Structure formats: structure tokens, C-alpha cells
Amino acid sequence: MTNEELIQERERESSSQIRKRVELARQRQLERLKKFGFYSNAQMGSGEVKRLCLLDKKNKDFLAKILEKFTLSARAYYKIIKVAQTIADLAGEEKIQNYHLAEAVQYRTLDRNQLI
């Protein structure tokens, strides 16, 4: 990669743009969570996840495949949904989509089973 390319790549989204995006995401989360006294997705327990992060059948089928493939724990399962919710919030999307879940899975590498 040339330096030029590097610079171009960095220009995709500016820090101030990202900041705006993060603030909006925070706002969404606060609105959704304030009745529980929370302000961020990370504070949700499994009960709140079940009530607030609504998954459709497509999402659930996808998660089932993920659980089977990566042999994740129940705790990891809720973590993935919470992270997926945050990714959706940052993208400005109301509902969790499979690609949000897929991205969330990519952030969990350590508890993968093994290589082969």
C-alpha cells in the first residue's frame, strides 16, 4: 500500500463524524434503557437483552449456527447480542440484523474452541 492510499483510506470518516455517530448511538441507548436506570448496552443483563433486543427467526437461526460452530457459552451468547445491538446503534439501525451479529462474533476470538 502506498502512503497515498493510506491517507485516502483514513479520509473515509473523520473523527468528528465518528463522534457524532457515537453520540447518536449513546442517545438511542439512553432512551431505550433509562427506565431500567441504565445508559449503555453493556449494563444489560440477560433479562433486559431478552426484552429489548428483539430477534426474529432469521436472527435466531443464525445465532444457533454460530453457537454450534464456535461452541460458545450462554454468557457469550448474550454478550454477542449486546455487542450486535451496539453495532446496530452505531449504524443508526433500529433492529439487529444478521450482519450485526456476524460482526459481533468476529470480536470474540478468544473463546473459540480450537483450530481444526
Added chain:
Amino acid sequence: MEEKACWLALHRVGGLGPVKLRKVTDYFGSAARAWEANALELKEVKGLDIRTINNILEAKKKFSPEKELEAIEKLGIQVLTSNDHNYPPNLKEIYASPPVLYLKGNILPEDQKALAIVGSRKATFYGLRITEELSGKLVENGVTVVSGLARGIDTAAHQGALKKNGRTIAVLGCGLNTIYPPENKKLAEQIVENGALISEFPLHTPPEPNNFPMRNRIISGICLGVLVIEAAKKSGSLITADFALEQGREVFAVPGMITNKQSEGTNNLIKQGAKLVQNIEDILEELGWHYQAEVEGTKEDLIDLSKQERIVLEALNSQPKHLDNILRETKLSFSEVFTALTELEISGLVVQLPGKLFVRF
């Protein structure tokens, strides 16, 4: 007394290695007569030293051949001598062929069409991957895969054969009562169901370093060829390759990067004349075995891939590639690449390695 029990008894005598033991039984015409011989008669055998004779006489006082054989057979273990129909025929031809083998599982006539797959215990991911793949394709072509149940390449060779419901034989460097390494206990059980565990050593023999070179001569001896996948400069797998040459077996090696330590030994083998292997046809052709074209298509054909998945898959190969490079090369967005990678991982087409590295599987 029963011939087999006497073979077993003589085999236990210290100082009576395969060659000397064969000499003694040849002299007397049978193991039973050798076992029953007295000191004077034993002294008549050329090349049999006084210490070994004393060892035989001592053993006769303490050892009850028939009881011993019965005890072993009760454990579901067979004792094979070269007179048995299921003693591996290829093994009879070699120098110092083992007079007695302990066997768990079964050996079939078709196991004569055998190839050994050996290699490093500290294999690379690439090495393990191609071992599984080659082993699987070999069993699909009716070849029995023989290896040593060690960590790394050996384990992948057995697993590759079992995954394709093929036959596989493990030759151990310890007695059959011990499985070494211990994490391969379950694998060993599966091998018993689909082939055999074989050892030349009495049941309680621990996995001592000296045993392994001896064991390696059996691995190559059972087979018609030896495929070395990854081996460092000084590797036990190279001993197996040496035995193979001595025994007139074909030696095959998979080339590797010249910067890769685990390929130094294999690249050297190729330099010395081992056949370079890129696919199983290279092996089958050399041994005059028929190649059956693959029945199923490639893995990719079996699964419907999205456009993004296809782009990501095409950016990957067997060399680990970092996420950042995948993003850059595919020009896809973060979430597109992540979604594609997760889907591809679920389908088993891509594997993630530590450090956000991805390889095509």
C-alpha cells in the same frame, strides 16, 4: 506347548532381539522347541552368547507362556507372529521384522495397500490441513493410512482417514496399555474401530525415547510408501524415511517454504530424490494404484455463497491473511467482510487463526 505362547515368551527375553530370536527359532525349527531346549542345546546355536542363554534359562523358571498369552488375550489384545494370516505381509519382508506384534482392532487383507503419513509434532496449520486432506483422499481411494499416533501430523493423518470413514493403523512406541500422548485416547479408540493399534512392545512398556526409532521401522515396513509432510532438519520422520529407503519403499515428501523450519527436512528429502507430492495422484501413480476421480465436487460448489462471501473467499488462500489486508483487498465495508467471514467460518471454508488472521480451509 503352543507355538505362539513360546514366541511370546522368547520375545520377552532380554538380549534376544528380532534377528537373534529368528536365528534361534530357525535352528530349532520352532519356537516351542527353542523354548524347551536345555543349556547344552542352546550353546550349539551359533552367535548366541552365554548371557542371552542364561537369560533364556532364567525366563523359563519364571515365565509361564500359556498363562501369559491367555491373560493378554483376555484384554482383547491379539498376539501375532509371522505365522498368523493377519500378520501384515509387507512387514515379513523387512530386515529385523518383529517376531511378535501386539494388536488391538483388526487387520484386513486390503490393509496391504498401505501408505504411511508422518511428520512433525510441531506442525504448521498448513501442514495439518493438507495432512487431513491428503489422508482423506487416500482412504477414499482404498488406501489404509498408517502413522504413529503422535501429536501434529500423525494425529491429523489418522483424523483425516477417520473423517472419510477410511481405514487407519497406528503403530505405537509403547505397550498397548499406554496411549501416548494421553490426549489421543479417544482417537486411539476410534482407530481400534476402524483399523488397528499395533505395538512390538510388551503391554506395560512406557513410551521411552529409544522405542521410537524401532517403532518407525514398523511404520515404513507395513507400508509400500512413506509420505513425509513436514519435518525439521533433525526429525524422527526422517528416520522413518531412511528405513523406508532401506526396506525398498517409496519416499514421498510435500515441499514447503524454504524459510520454514518444519519444511527443511522435507525439502532436503526432495533434493535427495524423494518424490515431490502436490496431490494424491502423485502418490498413486508411483505405486501403480488406480486413481478414482473425486465423486463430490469441491466444498465451494456445495454451498450457495453470497457475492461478498465469494469475494472474501477469493482474497484468501492457505497463507494466513490479516483482517486489515482482507478489508483493503476486497474493498468491502467492515460489516460486509465480517458477515462474510462469519458465514464462511460457519460453512467451514475459512478458519480464523490467532491474531485476526484468516486462512482458506
